Every structure is written in structure tokens, then in C-alpha cells.
Amino acid sequence: xxxxxxxxxxxxxxxxxxxxxxxxxxxxxxxxxxxxxxxxxxxxxxxxxxxxxxxxxxxxxxxxxxxxxxxxxxxxxxxxxxxxxxxxxxxxxxxxxxxxxxxxxxxxxxxxxxxxxxxxxxxxxxxxxxxxxxxxxxxxxxxxxxxxxxxxxxxxxxxxxxxxxxxxxxxxxxxxxxxxxxxxxxxxxxxxxxxxxxxxxxxxxxxxxxxxxxxxxxxxxxxxxxxxxxxxxxxxxxxxxxxxxxxxxxxxxxxxxxxxxxxxxxxxxxxxxxxxxxxxxxxxxxxxxxxxxxxxxxxxxxxxxxxxxxxxxxxxxxxxxxxxxxxxxxxxxxxx
Numbered sequence: 492x493x494x495x496x497x498x499x500x501x502x503x504x505x506x507x508x509x510x511x512x513x514x515x516x517x518x519x520x521x522x523x524x525x526x527x528x529x530x531x532x533x534x535x536x537x538x539x540x541x542x543x544x545x546x547x548x549x550x551x552x553x554x555x556x557x558x559x560x561x562x563x564x565x566x567x568x569x570x571x572x573x574x575x576x577x578x579x580x581x582x583x584x585x586x587x588x589x590x591x592x593x594x595x596x597x598x599x600x601x602x603x604x605x606x607x608x609x610x611x612x613x614x615x616x617x618x619x620x621x622x623x624x625x626x627x628x629x630x631x632x633x634x635x636x637x638x639x640x641x642x643x644x645x646x647x648x649x650x651x652x653x654x655x656x657x658x659x660x661x662x663x664x665x666x667x668x669x670x671x672x673x674x675x676x677x678x679x680x681x682x683x684x685x686x687x688x689x690x691x692x693x694x695x696x697x698x699x700x701x702x703x704x705x706x707x708x709x710x711x712x713x714x715x716x717x718x719x720x721x722x723x724x725x726x727x728x729x730x731x732x733x734x735x736x737x738x739x740x741x742x743x744x745x746x747x748x749x750x751x752x753x754x755x756x757x758x759x760x761x762x763x764x765x766x767x768x769x770x771x772x773x774x775x776x777x778x779x780x781x782x783x784x785x786x787x788x789x790x791x792x793x794x795x796x797x798x799x800x801x802x803x804x805x806x807x808x809x810x811x812x813x814x815x816x817x818x819x820x821x822x823x824x825x826x827x
Contacts, residue, residue, distance in 0.1 A: 522631040528774060529587040532562050532625040538594050539567055546601035549612060556661025559636040562625040564661050569600045570612040575671040576792060578785065579620040579662060582642045582676065584627025588762045589677025592781035593619050607790055614793035618669065624658050645749035666750065672792065673714060673756030675785065676746045682763040684812050686733065696780055698737035698811040700759040702751025706743065714756035716802035718788050723808050725787045732780045735811035737761050760784055
């Protein structure tokens with residue numbers, strides 16, 4: 492288990508007036524400003540500031556970098572435990588479900604009096620980078636402002652000045668300095684993905700995965716698979732949830748593999764939804780399920796029970812079927 496020698500809390504920007512921070516201007520309205528279901532970057536900073544102010548000392552904020560268009564990348568830290576874990580959302584700017592889910596979870600963890608919240612705060616320090624790609628988010632597009640996919644740039648070394656995604660480089664630098672036990676990368680997939688019999692009532696609501704690059708650390712892979720088993724055991728059936736294995740590749744440039752190669756547990760979490768006529772109806776369900784999946788990882792890491800899981804049981808999780816072309820992404824600038 493990776494543990495810190497000291498609690499890495501550097502000044503940060505808590506109390507520095509996030510609501511007044513710089514925002515890139517535009518001639519017209521940003522696409523995200525017209526999509527009221529999801530946070531704009533300014534709204535995200537306001538919400539983080541509100542959570543920090545209401546958390547009675549349980550949350551600290553730190554700006555770790557800026558996007559290509561100078562939008563702040565802010566990590567929220569909750570808890571003072573010896574074990575660090577890291578969660579990022581919205582690497583792809585048209586996949587905001589995880590951002591909404593983690594803002595709600597930050598609120599709960601920071602102010603909640605439940606046994607779960609108290610245990611997580613005592614045993615872990617949870618680091619959350621919401622809206623990893625704010626320039627893409629404001630456009631409701633997958634890539635950053637230069638047309639680069641942030642989730643294909645995680646193979647750069649810490650401190651690199653060549654990374655075409657400064658957003659991803661900021662995460663690399665922060666995570667490698669942090670040395671967390673595991674990293675979770677929250678996305679949204681299209682859909683629908685139906686189970687046996689092509690039944691619309693039997694929809695896979697989430698697809699998760701672990702590192703499969705040949706250079707990934709075996710212990711990190713085993714932990715990653717245990718985390719997936721924990722989600723499978725505890726979340727399958729929750730609110731009609733059905734989990735599957737995401738059909739991901741072996742590329743070392745993808746976050747899921749890159750952090751496994753670096754020796755950290757690494758989990759990809761892909762929530763189904765956001766397609767035109769069904770996405771809004773599924774929104775609440777997907778946010779609740781996303782929170783539940785991450786709560787299971789946090790809770791079992793805090794108690795240590797995740798290490799009792801049998802990593803080979805990932806073989807029981809069904810593979811995700813192909814997309815049944817049940818709808819289109821509702822965003823602008825949809826990539827081919």
C-alpha cells in the first residue's frame with residue numbers, strides 16, 4: 492500500500508475567491524452555457540468554493556495548473572488519512588456525468604456525519620480533479636482547445652514541457668508526486684448496450700476496466716481488478732444497475748494503463764447515458780450509480796476489505812456488447 496510520509500497540503504487556493512477567477516471570453520455563448528444540466532467551468536469553481544467554505548476544515552483546494560485557455564485546474568482534497576487516492580472526471584469534455592457525481596460526493600464526504608464519510612476521512616485523503624478538460628467542457632467536445640485528446644497523453648514523463656495537453660501534464664505531475672494507492676478515471680460512454688435478448692429493459696448502465704498493458708505492475712493490476720470486483724459485487728442490481736467490462740485497449744498513453752505502469756491501482760469507470768432522447772431521463776440514475784461505484788472503492792479501501800477480494804473474479808463480469816445505435820450524442824463537435 493502506498494502511504495505518504497507527510498500530508499501534502501500546499502497553500503492552494505482555498506479562500507482565494509474562486510468565483511472571481513479568470514474566465515476566457517467568447518464572442519458568443521459557449522455550448523456548455525446552453526446545456527443547463529451540466530456545470531460550466533465558472534459554476535464548477537463556485538461549487539468547489541461553496542463546498543470548501545461549508546466543510547468546516549474538511550476540504551482544501553489547490554490549483555495544480557491551467558488549461559490551454561487558462562482555465563484553472565483545481566484539486567479538492569478531503570480527509571487526513573495516510574492513504575491517498577485520486578479521482579479525475581471529464582477528461583473528455585462531452586462526458587460530464589462524473590463531474591456532477593463527484594461534486595455531490597465531495598459535499599457528502601466533507602460535511603457528512605455518516606460512518607462511511609467519517610471512516611473515509613479518517614483513513615484516506617481523497618484527491619478529486621473535476622473537469623480535467625475545461626476548454627473541451629465549455630465547448631461540449633471530447634478534445635481540448637487544440638483538438639488533442641487528453642486521455643491519449645498520459646505517457647509523458649513528470650515535468651515534461653512537450654505534452655500537447657497541459658491539462659493531462661498537470662495531472663501527471665500531481666499524481667506522480669502524490670504517489671497514491673489508486674487512480675480512478677471517470678467517463679461516460681454512449682449506448683445503449685443491451686444484455687441478452689437485445690432487451691431495452693436490460694441495459695448495461697456502466698462499463699469498467701483495469702490496466703492491461705504488458706508493462707503494468709502486476710500488484711497494481713491485481714488491486715485494480717479487486718476494485719472492479721468490489722464494484723461488481725456491491726453495485727450490480729443497485730437502482731437497476733448492470734455492470735460490464737469496457738472493451739479498452741493496451742495503449743500506454745491511456746490513463747488506465749499509464750498509471751498501472753507507474754505502479755498505482757487504476758480503474759476506468761464509464762457510465763452509460765447522455766444520448767438524446769434517453770440521456771436526460773437517465774441522468775439522475777447515472778449520477779447516483781457513479782457515486783455508488785466510487786463510494787464502494789473508497790469504503791473498501793478505507794477499511795482494507797478490498798484486499799480480501801479475489802482479483803480473478805473479474806472473469807465473472809460480462810463483456811460489454813456493441814452499441815445498438817439507439818441514439819446520438821447531444822453535443823456539438825461530435826468526433827467521428
